[in-house]
């Protein structure tokens with residue numbers, strides 16, 4: 001059931017690949033709350049994923065864009081405003097990819113060209129999205145930008161590999177750009193640090209199944225689902241959180257505050 005929290009708001013959602021994607025759930029919830037959205041993803045995801053199905057269901061348009069390409073982003077942001085009939089109120093960055101992780105390279109034997117691609121796709125793209133929107137003055141006053149991240153930015157999770165540094169960079173961009181965007185147009189910028197979630201990107205990390213169970217036991221509320229993450233993102237896009245900015249917000253059932261969980265020792 002919707003509460004009308006995003007009635008009249010317009011936004012762009014990056015990263016819905018298939019029905020498991022966190023961005024897929026966010027897109028559904030935003031529309032349920034009254035928003036008009038444009039979906040976008042890398043051109044290759046158009047062929048491999050199920051995004052067309054989502055666009056049909058939500059009656060919205062898809063604009064393909066490689067989030068590392070300024071040209072693609074410029075086109076995406078200007079066309080989205082045309083389609084939606086005005087400036088934007090929110091953007092979700094839900095993008096992550098590491099070739100080193102995909103190819104199961106050890107952290108002590110990483111390929112640096114691939115590492116650059118990881119940072120470009122997973123982190124620098126966030127700056128590129130914001131800079132493009134900033135230059136086009138595409139966001140309304142009190143708009144909201146959210147990117148998804150993971151606690152490996154602060155603590156060591158060995159199998160998360162170079163994605164840890166990539167998330168640290170992403171979170172830093174939220175703080176730094178958050179300053180400039182607040183000054184320009186009261187736009188807030190935050191990252192949401194989500195529990196392990198069964199998705200294509202999540203399941204690509206070695207030992208994901210075991211780790212998912214561990215995190216679930218460690219978190220007093222259990223792992224937060226993709227649907228719950230979508231609810232949280234909706235609140236951050238709504239007018240109810242207008243003074244929250246430059247934050248990394250944990251959405252993890254309490255995991256980040258735990259030291260020791262007796263439940264882990266019970267097995």
Ligand SMILES: NC(=O)c1ccc[n+]([C@@H]2O[C@H](COP(=O)([O-])OP(=O)(O)OC[C@H]3O[C@@H](n4cnc5c(N)ncnc54)[C@H](O)[C@@H]3O)[C@@H](O)[C@H]2O)c1
Nearest residue numbers: 015017021022042045067095096148196197199200201202
């Ligand atoms: N799944 C988890 O356990 C988990 C936990 C915390 C944070 N996150 C983060 O959530 C976000 C979404 O991931 P997900 O778990 O929904 O997986 P997902 O695989 O469904 O989404 C990742 C998306 O990134 C897109 N992408 C990759 N390269 C791109 C490019 N060059 N341009 C545009 N888009 C590109 C993919 O097409 C895909 O849609 C990521 O930032 C991820 O790191 C995931």
